[in-house]
Amino acid sequence: MSTKGQIKRELRNLQSLAPGVRTAKFSFYNFGTRYAGLFVDHEFKLLAHLKPCRLAVDIGGNWGQSIFALQRFAAPEQIVTFEPNPELSRRLQITFRADPTVRVENVALGDAPGQFDLHIPIYRNFIYDGLASLRREKAEQWINPHTMARFDPAKIKIATHTVNVATLDDFNLTPDIIKMDVQGMEDAVARGGLETIRRGKPAMIVEAPSGEFVKMMVDVGLQPYTWNGSRLLAEATGRNVIFLTDAQRAAIP
Numbered sequence: 053m054s055t056k057g058q059i060k061r062e063l064r065n066l067q068s069l070a071p072g073v074r075t076a077k078f079s080f081y082n083f084g085t086r087y088a089g090l091f092v093d094h095e096f097k098l099l100a101h102l103k104p105c106r107l108a109v110d111i112g113g114n115w116g117q118s119i120f121a122l123q124r125f126a127a128p129e130q131i132v133t134f135e136p137n138p139e140l141s142r143r144l145q146i147t148f149r150a151d152p153t154v155r156v157e158n159v160a161l162g163d164a165p166g167q168f169d170l171h172i173p174i175y176r177n178f179i180y181d182g183l184a185s186l187r188r189e190k191a192e193q194w195i196n197p198h199t200m201a202r203f204d205p206a207k208i209k210i211a212t213h214t215v216n217v218a219t220l221d222d223f224n225l226t227p228d229i230i231k232m233d234v235q236g237m238e239d240a241v242a243r244g245g246l247e248t249i250r251r252g253k254p255a256m257i258v259e260a261p262s263g264e265f266v267k268m269m270v271d272v273g274l275q276p277y278t279w280n281g282s283r284l285l286a287e288a289t290g291r292n293v294i295f296l297t298d299a300q301r302a303a304i305p
Contacts, residue, residue, distance in 0.1 A: 053198075061201040068178040068200070068207075078115040085120040092121045094279045095257045095294045096231075099126040101304045102255055105228045109220070109254070110134070111161055111241060112233040113144050114182055119154060126229055129153065136160035136170050136215040137184050160186065161234070162217045163243035172211045175200065179211070185235040188212075220245030226252040233259040242268050249274070256295040261288060269295045277301065 053061075067073055084090035089097070099105070099122070108128035110118045113135030122131055132155045135141040141158035148154040160168065171191035172184040185191045191210055197203040220241065225248055234241055238261055242249070249256075250272045258265065266276050266288045274297060278290035284304065296304070 058201075061199060064199065065201040068176040071176075071178045074178065078117070082116055082120050085117065085124060089124050091117075092124070093257075093292055095292050096121040096125050098279070098284075098294065098304050099229060099255065099257075102228070102300055103127060105129070107132070107225060107227045108229040108231070109225060109227040110231050111220075112231075112235075113156065114140060114233070116144055116147050118231045118233070119144075119148070122229065122231065123153075128229065130155065132157060132223070132225060132227075134159060134161055136213075136217075137172065137181055138213060138215070139179075140181055157223075158216075160215050160217045160237075161220050161241045161244060162186070162237065163219065163240040164217070165219060165222065166217050167214055168217050170213045170215045172213070174209050174211055176207050183235060186217075186237055187235075190236050218244075220249075221247045223248075227254045228252065230254045230256045231258075232256065238262065238265050239268075246272065253297050255297075255300050258293050258295065260291060261293050266293075273297055275301065 081091045085092055105126045105128040108122045108126055108131045110131055110133035113133035119131055119133055122128060130153050133144060134157045135144055136159060138158060141156055144156045168186050170184055170186060171188040173180045173191045173195055175195050183191060183194050188210060195208055221244060232238055232241060238258055242265055253273055274295035276288035276293045276295055277284040278287050278293055
């Protein structure tokens with residue numbers, strides 16, 4: 053393992069010993085994003101070329117990082133964020149209670165309405181809400197000896213919450229931009245939102261999309277691009293992939 057990887061393992065171990073650090077970390081990051089455009093993946097910065105934006109949809113609200121990034125660079129008139137984790141959803145509602153342009157929906161998105169269990173990994177007393185998944189095995193896999201220094205399997209547990217699931221199409225939205233980070237459930241979210249995506253053809257930022265996801269987007273007229281540090285490449289190989297119509301791609305230098 054590289055030195056950088058070893059350092060990350062040590063930092064994660066220390067983080068798990070001081071859960072309060074997490075709140076301070078996200079507060080610091082969100083402040084930097086909101087007021088200085090810092091700590092933002094470059095794909096969000098590209099959205100500044102696609103203004104004006106009437107509606108942005110944030111699927112996987114987490115601690116509000118993407119909301120602040122969207123506001124900073126895309127400046128949408130409204131953001132609808134979907135966050136199934138009840139604790140994170142409550143925190144988002146508090147954070148944005150004075151902002152009428154942000155609407156928080158405490159619901160998971162999938163390919164059919166219903167109820168499912170949301171699994172959240174906890175190590176010691178540190179809640180890894182960013183790794184929450186509708187698939188228990190997905191939530192269990194990430195924390196291991198390769199990612200955590202001095203890993204102790206006795207210290208890991210999974211918290212399970214029953215959450216409501218809807219489809220994106222149920223909300224009858226026509227977004228100009230969609231950001232999606234749903235820990236392996238991207239295909240199901242896309243299947244439940246194909247009418248919405250086909251209708252509006254929004255620019256989309258998606259973390260680690262599958263081959264099936266890419267095919268669905270291409271079929272509705274959105275091509276995958278990866279930022280290589282200096283320009284967009286017409287491929288779906290990056291950690292984040294941005295999907296664009298030909299007209300949207302032409303608007304980005």
